[in-house]
Amino acid sequence: MKAADLDQVRSTLAVYDETLLREVAARLVKPRNHWSRHELINKCLEVLQNPPVLDRRLADLSLPLRRLLGLLARSRQSIWPLASLFELLLAFGEEPAAVGPVVQDLFEAGLVYPVLGGNVSRLGSFGYWISTASEGPLYVLLPRPLMERVRLPEVEQTHLGETLPEVTPRRADGLELLLRLAVLWQQVYSLPLRRTQGGGFFKRDVERLSQDALFNSPSADALRTIPDPGFLLAELAERLGLLLAVEGEVRAGSLPEEWNEGLWPALGAIVPQLFRLCDWGPVDGYRPLSTHNQPFASAYLLTLEALGQTPSEQWLAIDLLQDWVQEHHPFWARSGVRPSQRGPWLEVFLLGVVWPLGLIEATQHQERWWVRFSDWGRAWFLGTPLPPSPPSFPKTLLLQPNLEILVYRQGLTPALLRRLSLVATWKTLGAACTLTLEAQTVYRALEAGETFESLAQLFEQHGTRPTPPGVLDLLRTWANKRERITVYPAATLLEFASARDLEEALARGLNGFRASENLLIVASEDQIDFKQFRLAGSRDYGLPPERCVTVDDDGVTLHVDLSRSDLLLETELPRLADLVERQAGNNRRIYRLTPESLARARQAGWTLYTLEQWFSQRLGHPATPAAKLLLLAPQIETPRLRQLVVLTFADAAVIDGLEQWPQTRSFLQERLGPTAVVVAEEHLPGLQQVCSQLGLKLPTTIEKLPG
Amino acid sequence: MTIAALASGAGGRIPVKLHRRVCLIITEDAVLAEEILARKKLAGEVVGRLTERVLLLRPGRVEAVLQELQKMGHTPQVAGKSV
Secondary structure, three states: OHHHHHHHHHHHHHHEOHHHHHHHHHHHOOOOOOOOHHHHHHHHHHHHOOHHHHHHHHHOOOHHHHHHHHHHHHHOOOEEEHHHHHHHHHHOOOOHHHHHHHHHHHHHOOOOEEOOOOOOOOEOOHHHHHHHHHHOOOEEEOOHHHHHHOOOOOOOOOOOOEOOOOOOOEOOOOOHHHHHHHHHHHHHHHOOEEEOOOOOEOHHHHHHHHHOHHHHOOOOOOOOOOOOHHHHHHHHHHHHOOEEEEOOEEEEOOOOHHHHHOHHHHHHHHHHHHHHOOOEEOOOEEOOOOOOOOHHHHHHHHHHHHHHHOOOOOEEEHHHHHHHHHHHOHHHHOOOOOHHHHOOHHHHHHHHHHHHHOOEEEEEEOOEEEEEEOHHHHHHHHOOOOOOOOOOOOOOEEEOOOOEEEEEHHHOOHHHHHHHHHHEEEEEOOOEEEEEEOHHHHHHHHHOOOOHHHHHHHHHHHEOOOOOHHHHHHHHHHHHHHHOEEEEEEEEEEEEOOHHHHHHHHHOOOOOEEOOOOEEEEOOHHHOOHHHEEEEEEEEOOOOOOOOEEEOOOOOEEEEEOOOOOHHHHHHHHHHOEEEEEEOOOOEEEEEOOHHHHHHHHHOOOOHHHHHHHHHHHOOOOOOHHHHHHHHHHHOOOOOOOOOEEEEOOOHHHHHHHHHOHHHHOOEEEEEEOOEEEEOHHHHHHHHHHHHHHOOOOOOOOOOOOO | OOHHHHHHOOOOOEEEEEEEEEEEEEEOOHHHHHHHHHOHHHHOOEEEEOOOOEEEEOOOOHHHHHHHHHHOOOOOEEOOOOO
16 A cells, blocks of 8 residues: 555656656755756655654644644545645634645645646646646545654644443444445446446446345444445445446456454455545435535544544534534535535434444434444544454354355454355345355355365354255365366466476476476466576467468468467467478478368368468468468369460550451450450451451461460 | 486476467366367357367457356356456
């Protein structure tokens, strides 16, 4: 994550024009020499990774800026809407006129960076960039190494908390959102979501996300329903990488690795994404492609900050908290806000989204909802020590002979949830959840790296009863079936000159699958110790076929340059031509096109088009006439065989005259060349007569050809 | 090193030709390869048979091949894929 942020900083600095880069570097690096652009960018990145220097730069900032950065850092979200920076500064009580220069100062200090679109190739000033905000929301990046160094300064806060007498806190187990995300992931795995060109979802997918009974139904212990839960899940899933936008579709990505690390890391990865929600908001639910939900990001952060300022034993009434946020946040503080925007949005957010994540505890007292950070919530937001992980109950599932799995929620962990989501389909969610094992889902788990043994062990380890033998047999059958075919999308093949060379390579420790006597398939190129080998040639099949064949003047003898040829060619050529000679010395192989070889090609479906394509790809020119003749000979129409009377003159101009003059034109047939023309035998006397009138004497007898 | 070893080139660098990013199917047995070749849609994607169990695929057509294999009821494993 840190490296990704620094890469983004590097690419952003590369877009700054010379003057801007030097201005930023003057504040961040304070160079003593004149460095080149490249060196300045490297120095900026070095400073961002140098804690003592960073601390000095942060200490130079004004109090409002330190407060702003400190609060943003607590969110653990490095990408923020630019508008949120303005909103937070105004909420701190800064004067509206002062906010613009203060934010610009942050950019000039090299502590935040604009998130630029791919179409931006040059940035001359931050002011200009900020002025483009009307074209769409702008985002800024706070590099993670900086976020780790920022500390929120002590400022005087209004304490809204109260101590409540004898209330029972309600705590969530934190699994609800993980379960629903897993259900959504499974559904998208089976059938991707499709996006319109405008960026919204197709009608079919809007219906899927809004009507699916499994992830839209409120959980039994939910404190508050939320609008459009399916869309909230879809947006969170995309931010977390469970779903990936690819070519106009949203497809299933990977289930997060954090889920294997325990409940706190799994939930901790979700919380920062709440500040990036754009299409979903607590008032209107799903509102795609609008800035409608933008003020909520900073409002959520102010809310959590107010909770963080409250002593751990005290509670905050949600309605009072909302009033406090609305009083300070410029979006609600301005006049003209619709009454619907002042609805109980904070209750929806806190009880419907934050509470299921286990970040807060809630209670009802005197008909009001009250909240406070849970121990984990305080640890996440304030950096206090993490509470111990929830107790584990490994024996928590029952695998039945009908392939149904019953999982008791109290023993469910994110890691188990992740594995079960791969191997079976969620059917119901509740205190006890059910799943179904299917061939396709087991196949999915096997693709993810599970084996029959690991699956058997999973059910053994977590099952309250032994796994039914019938289910084990089925798992074994499915696993074995998968072993029958292996597809390599991008294998590396080593082609040896002889079987002996291949055996020598194996003896030297090279691992791979022996495909033939001289071909070895290696899973990864990293496994090859290239010091052991001399490369006789290298071919990348991701590139277009290489021209590696030449043809002799006879049009049928093909010379293959073995150092440039590939396996495709070697499988094509035997269908098309016969091997004549192998010239090991000069790394060439000679093939010849013969009537028999081209008959084979014809039978294998080769046409004139494919022959032309092949010649064009492999030789770089059209097929030779001889090759075309051999391929097409059986299809050529039977030629005519006839005897003709051919009249020849020494001068082509004579035939031109005979062809042009109407008196003689009708006697002539086909012209064979400049000085030869065919005359029908029955027209010969007529032509002789007309020509004799001209004084042109034609022969009276037909000359016989020799032989 | 013995003369025989020198003659065989033992200990030296082995000449080899490297084929990168090759799309392949490896089957458990020859019959399964025949079954794949007999499937019209798959035969079009197979450009050659390197051995009786190894089929060479047209570059960039792996997804289509996987879908067709799954339609046939197979559950092929994909080398290097992770969920």
